[in-house]
Amino acid sequence: MSDLQAVVDRVEIEALRGEFTDAVMMRDYDRVASLFTPDGVWRMPNIPVELEGREAIRAWGRRVPDLVDFLVQNTHPGLIQLGGDTASGRTYISEVGRGLDGRGGQNYAIYHDRYQRTDEGWKFTERVYEVRYEDSSPLAGSPPRPARDA
Template identity: 70%
Template sequence: MSDFQAVADRVEIEALRGEFTDAAMMCDYDRIASLFTPDGVLRMPNVPVELAGRDQIRAWRERREALVALFVQTTHPGTIRLDGDTASGRAYLQELIRLRDGSSHLNYAIYHDRYRRTGEGWKFTERVYEVRYLDHSPLAGSAPPAAGDTR
């Protein structure tokens, strides 16, 4: 593999990870599902949830919407190890979550990823969410009111 191809692959994988974060923040599970291979798996053992295939990943939206009132995820670059048309990597993240039951979460976590080059570009074959730090202290802040909201 040429140095140029390796750089291009890393940029594309980093863009894939960025798309995932943006889609998660926007609660766009159609887009999240499209970032996985058809047989891709999203595992969240701490939740606990395992979503196999695009249909299950897409369907997670309804459950998440029912549980989560506020969600902010910031993902930071990690590692990428290329191996031809497959790769593995890690990304590091911080999340602020307020559930509809009033409980709060401040998480620091890692995504453990596996990727595959497809005809549509790099896709996740597996993404495993591992919480490394969890704080249940009530979040002091809140989302600002929507524009025009007079509350």
């Protein structure tokens, strides 16, 4: 692999990870699903949820508005290890959110990723969400609410 190809691959994988965060924040689970290979897996053991394939990811996304009041996810670049048409990596996450049941909090986590080069570009073959720290203390703030007519 040329040095230039390695740079291109790293930029494209970083764009994939950024688009994932944007799609989750915008609750666009059709787009989230499209970022995985057709048989890709998204694992969140602490929830616990294991989503296999794009349709399972879409179905999970359709349920999110019934469960989640808000979620803010910030990602920080981590390791990318290239291996030809496959790669692995990590992304570091900080989140704050609240469910419609009132439970909420903050956490710090790591996504452990596997990637595959496809005809449509790099895709996730696996994303495993590992929570490293969780604070379930009630949140003092809230998302802004629409102003009421005077």
